[in-house]
Amino acid sequence: MQMQSTARARTSLVQSLGVDGRILTMLIVLAVVWTVFQLLTMQQPGQFLSPQNLWNLSVQTAVVGIMVGGMVMVIVTRQIDLSVGSILGFTGMIMALIQTVPPLGWGGHWLLALLAGLALGALIGAFQGYWVAYWGVPAFVVTLAGLLIFRNATFIVASGRTIGPLDDNFKVLGGGLNGSIGEFWTWVVGLVVMAFVVYQALSNRSRRLKNGLPVRPVWAEGLVTGTLLALILAFVLVMNAFPYPGTNIPRGMPVPVLITLVVLFVLNWVALNTRFGRYVFAIGGNPEAALLAGINVKRMLVAVFALMGMLAALAGAVQAARLNFVTNSMGNLLELDVIAAAVIGGTALSGGSGTIVGAALGALLMSSLRSGMVLMGLPTEWQNVVLGLVLLAAVIWNTVYLRNRR
Amino acid sequence: MTPLVEMRNISLRFGGNQALDKVSVNLYPGEVVGLLGHNGAGKSTLIKVLSGAYQADAGQIFVNGQEVTIRTPQDAQALGIETIYQNLALADNLDAVANVFLGREKVRGVVLDEDFMELEARKTLDRLKVKIPSLRLPVAQMSGGQRQTVAIGRAIYFKARCLIMDEPTAALGPEETAKVGELIKALKAEGVGIFLISHDLHDVFDLADRLTVMKNGRVVGTVYTQDVSHDDVLGMIIGGVMPKNVRPAQAPLPQ
Ligand SMILES: Nc1ncnc2c1ncn2[C@@H]1O[C@H](COP(=O)(O)OP(=O)(O)O)[C@@H](O)[C@H]1O
């Protein structure tokens, strides 16, 4: 009895916060992981919570972070995309070839390379989605074929060579020496986002009140908004606490991190506020109901795969820019990281359930674990064992969570 | 008076299975027509042809005397035909508001107008008098009666002229069934035409003006409810035979 009523009190607390329980869990897990790593690395020069490490961590999260929101949408519609690592490699290679001077490359403009790469990624995604949607071929098979085809096409188009160095302007995308937006613009971005968060919270609340709709209690609203503002502020401060080598000029937010945040913000907004997002979830919840409601399920699936392909290409641009040279193994096995991040972030493989924010936190958790284990000098094999165990634990927790909610 | 909906000689084959064989039914405004028959008789298939989920191999559909082609659920909805499907056709992961408006969301620019939809959904569902405490919970977490209410709300919000209800009370208790009965009477009084599919003969006898019985994809016959007994109807359902000495019932009785 006693236990039941405390359990009920706890759920109603979470409910009045109006935050997805799985996202709350992710945040707590992240906080614990960061604290533990900090305690374990306290004695060494590169502490886990040092600005330098956190700055690097943000860059290391970018490539998976750009793709993970797309993967959430793919998985929510009950599909899967195993080809994203290969699309990333292939489009990255094409972008490298376009902008590199002859005889290795084709001598085009870097911006043309970027746009062509994005279009190519979208096209490949749409092509795969077409077979899934209109021919009923399982996505697992279609994208497994895509994985093989584009991984090896990457080798073929470059005749097995490594292509580079890339255009200096293009390299800004990778967050290297000129790849940060500086202290001032980091503050600008941070303050704009903070203002937006406050505006959004206030205007939503007053509009719902005006319409006589239920709102969450003031304390809950304040707590959620306040936490969000504190996190954004902390992020800005950390980004501005890591200077260029030999100077005390802060780097500010790396461009790839900015790209990642913009992508995640837009995807989250689309998922929650547009018909497109609504239909993605409807298709995942009950494809037949979606069809009977007049939703063009086939076209939606093609669009979701095209979006995924384009995001893989964008991630390919960032990765290529970061490495400066594109090899034919770039992005190898990355599909596993992206899928794992989505699943750790609470996306159910059975479809219909998942959040962009959760998946972003999942990606951050994965790169945090990797970064922390690297700092501790754990061998790669052990790192992967730990990541595998975390993935398993996340899936089990997710299954239990969804079962209890039914 | 012209029928609201008339389906003439509809045939549909699934592989080697003739699910519908020259089926003809009609429905007038303000009238309830009960569709009866065993499992597999073809009732759901017939109404799915009308609701745009399936396309017939042959036959014609008339709405208000005009021949129409219904290729998609939107086509049917545009003609004022709304359907509550046997399996409810709800997206379980979405909340009640999203389900009521699924496929027909209200948007401002490209942004979903959630407030508008929540208010309208609340009004519509209140009319059905089944308590739904939160419209913002996934419908998977609701009771059978609440889910049914959402499915019905979805159909009536958009001002159907012809409402198709496929086993609307299958998942309901007696109280909720009674509420659906009241709703059907209210809609009928507003001039809505209703195709009612149900296993419960008592319900159908209580609500329907005419009965069309199907067996093995064909129509056995259409009768006035007041002309027949339960046993007559069971004979039509099981034996496929018309009772003796009943009037043909191709249109409602004059008032
Ligand atoms: N999508 C389908 N594909 C193949 N056969 C179907 C399909 N839907 C219904 N049928 C078949 O059509 C016949 C009529 O089914 P249905 O209309 O569901 O019957 P009822 O609703 O009267 O119980 C049955 O034999 C059923 O197996």
Ligand SMILES: [Mg+2]
């Ligand atoms: Mg049926």
